[in-house]
Amino acid sequence: MPLSAETLRDLHRRMLRIRLFEEEAGRLSEAGRIPGALHLYVGEEAVAAGVAAHLGPGDQVTSTHRGHGHLVAVGGDFRQMFAELFGRATGYCRGKGGSMHIADMDLGMLGANGIVGGGPPIAVGAAFSNKYRKTQNVTACFFGDGASNEGSFHEAANMAGLYRLPLIFVCENNGFGEFTRQDRHQAIRDIADRAAGYGFPGIVVDGMDAVAVYEAAGEAIARARRGEGPTLLECKTYRFFDHVGVRGMGVVYRSDDEVRAWRERDPITLLERRLAELGILDEAGAAAVREAIQAEVREAVAFAEASPFPDPAALTEDVYAS
Amino acid sequence: MAIMRMRDALREALREEMLRDERIFLMGEDIGLYGGSYAVTKGLLEEFGEERVRDTPIAESAIVGIGIGAAMGGLHPMVEIMTINFSFLALDQIVNNAAKLLHMSNGQINVPLVIRMASGGGSQLAATHSHSLEGLYAHFPGLKVVCPSTPADAKGLLKRAFRDQNTVIFIEHTANYGLRGEVPDDPDFLVEFGVANVVREGTDVTIVGYSGSVHQAIRAAELLEQQEEISAEVIDLRTLRPLDMDTVIRSVKKTNRAVIVEDAWKFGGFGGELAAQIMERAFDWLDAPVARVACKDVPLPYNRNLEFHALPSEEDVVEAVLGMFKE
Numbered sequence: 001m002p003l004s005a006e007t008l009r010d011l012h013r014r015m016l017r018i019r020l021f022e023e024e025a026g027r028l029s030e031a032g033r034i035p036g037a038l039h040l041y042v043g044e045e046a047v048a049a050g051v052a053a054h055l056g057p058g059d060q061v062t063s064t065h066r067g068h069g070h071l072v073a074v075g076g077d078f079r080q081m082f083a084e085l086f087g088r089a090t091g092y093c094r095g096k097g098g099s100m101h102i103a104d105m106d107l108g109m110l111g112a113n114g115i116v117g118g119g120p121p122i123a124v125g126a127a128f129s130n131k132y133r134k135t136q137n138v139t140a141c142f143f144g145d146g147a148s149n150e151g152s153f154h155e156a157a158n159m160a161g162l163y164r165l166p167l168i169f170v171c172e173n174n175g176f177g178e179f180t181r182q183d184r185h186q187a188i189r190d191i192a193d194r195a196a197g198y199g200f201p202g203i204v205v206d207g208m209d210a211v212a213v214y215e216a217a218g219e220a221i222a223r224a225r226r227g228e229g230p231t232l233l234e235c236k237t238y239r240f241f242d243h244v245g246v247r248g249m250g251v252v253y254r255s256d257d258e259v260r261a262w263r264e265r266d267p268i269t270l271l272e273r274r275l276a277e278l279g280i281l282d283e284a285g286a287a288a289v290r291e292a293i294q295a296e297v298r299e300a301v302a303f304a305e306a307s308p309f310p311d312p313a314a315l316t317e318d319v320y321a322s
Numbered sequence: 323m324a325i326m327r328m329r330d331a332l333r334e335a336l337r338e339e340m341l342r343d344e345r346i347f348l349m350g351e352d353i354g355l356y357g358g359s360y361a362v363t364k365g366l367l368e369e370f371g372e373e374r375v376r377d378t379p380i381a382e383s384a385i386v387g388i389g390i391g392a393a394m395g396g397l398h399p400m401v402e403i404m405t406i407n408f409s410f411l412a413l414d415q416i417v418n419n420a421a422k423l424l425h426m427s428n429g430q431i432n433v434p435l436v437i438r439m440a441s442g443g444g445s446q447l448a449a450t451h452s453h454s455l456e457g458l459y460a461h462f463p464g465l466k467v468v469c470p471s472t473p474a475d476a477k478g479l480l481k482r483a484f485r486d487q488n489t490v491i492f493i494e495h496t497a498n499y500g501l502r503g504e505v506p507d508d509p510d511f512l513v514e515f516g517v518a519n520v521v522r523e524g525t526d527v528t529i530v531g532y533s534g535s536v537h538q539a540i541r542a543a544e545l546l547e548q549q550e551e552i553s554a555e556v557i558d559l560r561t562l563r564p565l566d567m568d569t570v571i572r573s574v575k576k577t578n579r580a581v582i583v584e585d586a587w588k589f590g591g592f593g594g595e596l597a598a599q600i601m602e603r604a605f606d607w608l609d610a611p612v613a614r615v616a617c618k619d620v621p622l623p624y625n626r627n628l629e630f631h632a633l634p635s636e637e638d639v640v641e642a643v644l645g646m647f648k649e
Contacts, residue, residue, distance in 0.1 A: 060395070094428040101426040110394055111427060115418050121387020122419065128388055129395025132347065132373065139391075152414070155384030162379065318425045319463050321432040321487035 005280045011210045014049035018069045020293045026246040034085045038099050041069030043240035046267035047172050048073035050213025054221045058137040060108040060126045062119035065100050067112025074107045078300035088307035117150025124156045127167035138224045139167040146177025148191045161198035164229035168220045174239040179253045195232035207235030208267045238262040329499040331473035332362045335480035338509050349376040350402030359404050360499050382411040390419050393435045406439040407453050420489040421464030435489045442495040442534050449621035454585035457592030459491045460562035467562040469493040469533035473503040478513030495534035516564030524555035527579040532559040535583040542639035571603045578609040579646050588616035610646035615639050
C-alpha cells in the first residue's frame with residue numbers, strides 16, 4: 001500500500017528537522033561556540049525518521065553517542081537541545097549531560113549514551129517493563145555497526161530473543177566504527193545475519209530510503225506489538241560528516257569520491273524527489289518547510305545562547321534521588 | 323522474633339517486599355529453578371511464577387542493564403549477580419548508567435534497582451572468585467552500598483533497599499549466609515541506611531568493620547578483654563554509602579584509638595578513606611596512628627594455609643591493637 005501524502009510529508013519534516021539542527025550544531029561547534037564532542041547524524045536521517053514515525057506515547061527509544069537525530073525524530077525540543085549543547089541551565093539536562101547524554105523522559109527518549117554498546121541492555125529492560133506491565137508499547141534500540149561487536153549487544157539480543165520482548169534493534173550501519181571501516185572490524189557484511197543467532201528475524205534495508213525504512217520498521221514494530229518478539233533491522237547508511245564534528249582531523253580514512261557517491265543518495269534529496277514526482281511537495285513547498293525549520297533553529301540558538309549557565313549549586317543536586 | 327540463618331532472612335525480605343510491591347521482580351543466574359547459588363531465592367519461583375522470578379543466561383552486563391532499563395520503565399527490579407567477582411563484567415552498566423543517569427539527566431531518570439552480590443574470600447576459590455569489592459563500589463557517587471553482617475540487618479537493610487529510589491549495591495559475605503540470629507518478623511521492620519551499629523561498647527579502642535570483617539572485630543574484642551584487659555568498642559558500618567562517620571568519630575573521641583578491619587586490600591582501599599576521615603575530624607583525640615588490618619597485597623591464593631595468611635584474622639586485629647598500647 002503506498003504511503004499517504006501525510007506520512008510522506010511527516011517523514012520529510014522529521015528528516016529535515018534533524019538535518020538543519022545538525023548542520024547548525026556543526027557550524028557552532030566548528031566556530032568554537034559549542035564545547036565538547038559532537039557526533040553528528042547528517043546522512044543517517046532516514047533511519048531515525050522512518051522508525052520514529054511509528055512510535056507513540058509510552059514507547060521508548062534508546063540512543064547512542066550520535067543521538068541528536070533520535071531525539072529530534074521523536075519530537076525533541078530545539079530550544080532545550082541547543083541549550084544543552086551550550087551547557088546552559090535551560091538545557092534538557094541543565095547542561096550536566098551534554099551532547100552524549102541528552103534525554104527526554106517525557107518523550108520516552110531514555111538517553112543518548114556515551115558508551116558504545118551501553119544502550120542495548122537498557123532497551124531490553126525497557127521492553128521487559130512494557131511486557132511486564134502488559135502494555136502494547138515497544139522499544140526501539142538504535143545502535144551502530146561498531147556496537148554490534150560489543151558483548152553487551154550480544155547479551156542483550158540473546159535475552160530479548162529468549163523472552164520474546166517487544167522491541168526492535170535498529171542497526172545504523174554507516175560503514176565505520178569510529179574511523180575503522182566495517183570490513184576491518186567484522187568479517188560479515190550484513191549485521192542482520194546476527195539476528196539468526198538469537199532466534200529472531202534480521203532484515204536489511206536501504207537506510208538512505210526513508211520509505212523503505214518506514215515500511216520495514218512498521219512491520220517489525222507491529223510484530224513486536226503483537227507479542228511476536230524482536231526484529232533486527234539493519235539500515236545501510238552513511239555518515240556524511242566525520243566521526244566527531246564536521247570535518248576530519250586530517251587523517252584520510254575514506255576517499256572524497258566515496259563521500260560524494262553517498263551524498264548523491266542523500267536521503268532528503270531522494271525523498272524530496274519522490275514527493276515532487278508524486279505531486280505532494282514541489283520545490284517551493286520544500287523550501288518553505290526548510291525556511292520554517294531554519295527559523296525555529298535560529299530562534300532556538302538565540303534562546304540557548306541567551307540562557308544562563310547553571311548555578312554552582314546545581315553541581316551537587318541529583319546525585320541521589322530522595 | 324525468629325531464629326534464622328542470614329540466607330533465610332534475605333529470602334524473607336524478598337518475599338515480603340514482593341508481596342508488598344508488584345513492581346518488584348527478580349532476575350539472575352540460577353535464581354529460579356535452582357533456587358540461587360546460595361539458596362537465597364529458593365522457593366520464590368514456585369510462589370511468584372516465571373513473570374516475577376526470571377532465570378537468565380550468564381550475561382552480567384545485560385542482566386544489570388535490563389534491570390536499569392526496567393527501572394526506567396517504572397519497575398523496581400532486583401538483579402542478582404551470582405558473585406561479586408562476576409560484577410566486573412557489568413561494571414559499565416553499574417558505573418556509567420545506574421550511578422550517573424540521575425545526575426546526567428538533571429533528575430529526569432532515576433534507577434531504583436537492587437543489585438545483590440555474594441562477596442568475600444576464605445572458601446579456597448582462588449584469586450578470581452574471592453574478591454571483596456565493597457570499597458570499590460563505594461567509590462562511585464550515585465550508588466548506595468550496603469553490606470550486612472547479621473541476619474536481622476540483612477533482612478532490614480534489604481527491605482529498606484526496596485524503599486529507595488536509587489541503585490543499591492547489596493553485598494552479602496559468603497561466610498555470613500549460614501550465620502544464625504534473631505530476626506524480627508514484623509513486615510514493617512526496616513534498618514535505615516547510614517546508621518552504623520555499635521555492636522559492642524568499649525573504652526580503650528574502636529574497632530571498625532563491615533560485612534564479614536565485623537566478626538573478626540568481635541572475636542578480637544573478646545580476646546582483648548579476656549587476655550589483655552583491653553576494652554574494645556566494635557562498630558559495624560552496615561552501609562558504606564551513605565556512611566555514618568558520626569558514630570565512628572564519637573567512638574574514637576571516647577577511646578582515642580581506632581583500628582579498621584576489612585577483607586579487601588589496604589592499598590587504595592576503603593579503610594584508607596575511614597582513616598583519613600578520622601584524621602580530619604578527630605586528629606587531636608588520637609593517642610596512636612589509625613591502624614588498618616586488611617588483606618595482604620596479593621591476589622588471593624587457592625591453597626588453604628596461604629589463603630589464611632592473606633586474609634585478616636582476629637589475631638591480626640589483636641596484634642594491631644596491642645601495637646597501639648606499646649610505649
